[in-house]
Amino acid sequence: MALKNEDGSITRALLITASLLFLFIMLILPLCIVLYIALRSGWETYKNTVTDFYTLKALQLTLSSTLVAVVVNTLFGLFAAWAITKFSFRGKKFLTTMIDVPFAISPVIAGLIFILTFGRIGWAHEWLDSYNINIVFAVPGIILAVIFVTFPFVARELIPVLNAQGSDEEEAAALMGANGFVIFFRVTLPNIKWALLYGVILCTARAMGEFGAVSVLSGHLRGKTNTLPLHVEILYNEYKYSQAFAVSSILVIMAVIILIARNIVEYKGKKELGL
Amino acid sequence: MKYLELRNINKSFGEYKASDDASLGIEKGRLIGLLGPSGSGKTTILRMIAGLETPDSGDIIIDGRRVNDVDASKRGIGFVFQNYALFRYMTVFENIAFGLKVQHVKRDAIKKRVGELISLVGLDGLDRRYPHQLSGGQRQRVAFARALAPNPHLLLLDEPFAAIDAKVRQELRKWLRKMIESLQITSIFVTHDQEEAVEVADEIVVINAGRIEQSGSPVEIYKQPATPFVARFIGRSDVIDNAGLLKGFEAAKDFSQAVIRPEFIRVEKSGHLEKYVRSIEEGTVEEVSFRGDCLELKVRVGDALLTANRPLEKDELRAGDRVSVLIRRIYVFDGDAARILENENMKNQAVYI
Ligand SMILES: Nc1ncnc2c1ncn2[C@@H]1O[C@H](COP(=O)(O)OP(=O)(O)OP(=O)(O)O)[C@@H](O)[C@H]1O
Numbered sequence: 001m002a003l004k005n006e007d008g009s010i011t012r013a014l015l016i017t018a019s020l021l022f023l024f025i026m027l028i029l030p031l032c033i034v035l036y037i038a039l040r041s042g043w044e045t046y047k048n049t050v051t052d053f054y055t056l057k058a059l060q061l062t063l064s065s066t067l068v069a070v071v072v073n074t075l076f077g078l079f080a081a082w083a084i085t086k087f088s089f090r091g092k093k094f095l096t097t098m099i100d101v102p103f104a105i106s107p108v109i110a111g112l113i114f115i116l117t118f119g120r121i122g123w124a125h126e127w128l129d130s131y132n133i134n135i136v137f138a139v140p141g142i143i144l145a146v147i148f149v150t151f152p153f154v155a156r157e158l159i160p161v162l163n164a165q166g167s168d169e170e171e172a173a174a175l176m177g178a179n180g181f182v183i184f185f186r187v188t189l190p191n192i193k194w195a196l197l198y199g200v201i202l203c204t205a206r207a208m209g210e211f212g213a214v215s216v217l218s219g220h221l222r223g224k225t226n227t228l229p230l231h232v233e234i235l236y237n238e239y240k241y242s243q244a245f246a247v248s249s250i251l252v253i254m255a256v257i258i259l260i261a262r263n264i265v266e267y268k269g270k271k272e273l274g275l
Numbered sequence: 276m277k278y279l280e281l282r283n284i285n286k287s288f289g290e291y292k293a294s295d296d297a298s299l300g301i302e303k304g305r306l307i308g309l310l311g312p313s314g315s316g317k318t319t320i321l322r323m324i325a326g327l328e329t330p331d332s333g334d335i336i337i338d339g340r341r342v343n344d345v346d347a348s349k350r351g352i353g354f355v356f357q358n359y360a361l362f363r364y365m366t367v368f369e370n371i372a373f374g375l376k377v378q379h380v381k382r383d384a385i386k387k388r389v390g391e392l393i394s395l396v397g398l399d400g401l402d403r404r405y406p407h408q409l410s411g412g413q414r415q416r417v418a419f420a421r422a423l424a425p426n427p428h429l430l431l432l433d434e435p436f437a438a439i440d441a442k443v444r445q446e447l448r449k450w451l452r453k454m455i456e457s458l459q460i461t462s463i464f465v466t467h468d469q470e471e472a473v474e475v476a477d478e479i480v481v482i483n484a485g486r487i488e489q490s491g492s493p494v495e496i497y498k499q500p501a502t503p504f505v506a507r508f509i510g511r512s513d514v515i516d517n518a519g520l521l522k523g524f525e526a527a528k529d530f531s532q533a534v535i536r537p538e539f540i541r542v543e544k545s546g547h548l549e550k551y552v553r554s555i556e557e558g559t560v561e562e563v564s565f566r567g568d569c570l571e572l573k574v575r576v577g578d579a580l581l582t583a584n585r586p587l588e589k590d591e592l593r594a595g596d597r598v599s600v601l602i603r604r605i606y607v608f609d610g611d612a613a614r615i616l617e618n619e620n621m622k623n624q625a626v627y628i
């Protein structure tokens with residue numbers, strides 16, 4: 001018995017050490033370095049970079065494109081998950097698979113797809129041009145890219161929850177005379193709200209950090225089509241390391257806030273279920 | 276006139292026929308037990324009546340009106356689900372009030388009605404609890420109160436006690452029976468437990484593989500089973516192959532199947548049934564088991580293994596004992612035709628004695 005216990009505790013210690021070490025080297029160390037380099041040239045430089053006009057513009061664009069993407073994807077995710085779990089229809093498997101596409105293909109390719117569709121060589125270009133709509137190398141393109149890359153998150157979180165719950169409660173509500181609207185807001189939504197919130201948070205995190213697809217579609221017009229990650233890249237390419245890392249630290253701080261929100265949501269969701 | 280009628284209902288899921296030309300009628304205020312083995316299509320029938328499932332063909336008529344095309348939310352039916360399906364993010368009070376709120380009943384009226392129902396089902400003081408804070412029996416009562424709240428004219432209960440342990444189930448059965456009786460609400464009650472059906476229902480509908488085998492009062496179904504399935508499903512029974520070879524049952528030769536119940540059999544030590552000599556069979560006891568109020572014997576007669584009950588006060592029989600077996604009656608079936616055969620030799624004997 002004693003031997004077995006010892007064995008167990010050795011395995012345990014090894015596993016925990018390995019995981020912590022890995023986390024430290026891969027995550028905590030780099031994050032500390034980001035903050036260290038960001039502040040290396042002094043607080044003044046840091047403040048100046050962070051409050052710089054172009055940085056603020058980039059922050060604004062990142063936040064607004066994230067907001068639009070999250071709203072659109074929350075609605076899309078709800079509809080798609082609802083359709084997939086509550087109805088059976090032709091093409092359901094196809095839809096389920098298609099939702100995963102952004103996970104599977106590289107964001108760069110996603111960016112190229114939009115260039116080939118809406119860019120100068122794309123088939124939709126002429127038509128859009130006649131309405132004076134620019135997508136490629138403009139803000140709409142960035143938003144499209146962010147939406148594309150983040151659309152699976154909400155749906156993916158919701159589908160298992162909706163599946164596991166079945167439709168008994170909805171049917172019970174319907175039998176008591178409730179219409180679809182009431183059923184959704186009074187019965188379904190409370191059941192999925194934590195999963196929904198969790199999906200929204202993951203979606204937000206991914207939208208803020210998106211680089212590849214946005215990079216292809218943005219054209220890197222400083223103050224116009226630059227998001228925070230792109231701004232970091234530009235600064236870095238100009239060998240302005242301190243500034244690059246200062247801007248990065250903004251992203252890190254936003255990520256930490258989201259991480260905390262995520263943990264709160266997860267904790268509350270679990271607590272409510274365990275009640 | 277019947278309050279609820281199903282006429283030639285068919286329903287398939289892919290290749291599988293979950294309802295096969297099912298017809299039944301229920302009078303107002305009656306409590307019907309829908310009885311059948313697992314997978315026989317009981318839930319499917321309830322769901323079609325409620326409007327949660329659409330029959331492929333046939334009519335559903337409630338109170339003289341065909342409701343096939345009426346939406347589930349407009350049928351005014353109370354439904355207690357197999358797993359209750361309580362709203363988990365609502366309290367007991369909110370659960371029961373839901374149907375009334377949806378109908379825009381005034382707040383005071385809702386409060387009054389829900390309060391009444393909570394006392395009716397005996398959940399006073401629990402109105403602020405959430406479903407996960409209740410026991411199985413309490414949840415069952417909430418589900419029942421919730422279904423009753425909007426004053427439905429028809430109440431459907433899908434195995435309402437399936438998830439409850441045997442002791443509590445017994446109490447809840449009696450409670451439900453009393454409750455429905457006092458409310459005078461037409462109800463259908465699904466179960467796969469024949470004992471439960473017999474105890475609770477005014478009338479039993481036996482269903483097997485999507486077909487309605489028989490409907491009638493519990494006694495009728497027990498005494499005059501219409502099909503071999505019913506004879507075997509209700510009460511205890513044994514199927515015997517060559518019934519025509521049994522003394523006094525020569526007429527059984529013309530039927531394809533025969534079924535015997537323990538109540539139809541008397542077993543005594545060899546030589547103790549002399550006066551029925553023309554009717555008795557000789558057999559051997561193979562197994563004796565204690566059944567609480569009697570002994571259950573397995574007796575081998577020819578190639579048939581029969582089950583018989585023996586009162587405890589009679590002298591004991593052991594495995595291996597030679598016995599005389601007197602069979603008074605058997606059920607015989609041929610296709611859809613069913614008959615009860617009495618022992619011919621015993622009848623004649625009665626005349627001579
Ligand atoms: N939505 C469905 N899709 C496919 N098959 C179904 C569906 N619903 C029911 N069935 C099938 O129809 C048959 C009857 O099902 P039903 O649920 O009515 O049985 P039941 O008598 O209620 O059984 P139980 O006592 O186990 O609840 C089963 O064989 C089941 O597999």
Ligand SMILES: [Mg+2]
Pocket residue numbers: 317318319357433
């Ligand atoms: Mg069922």
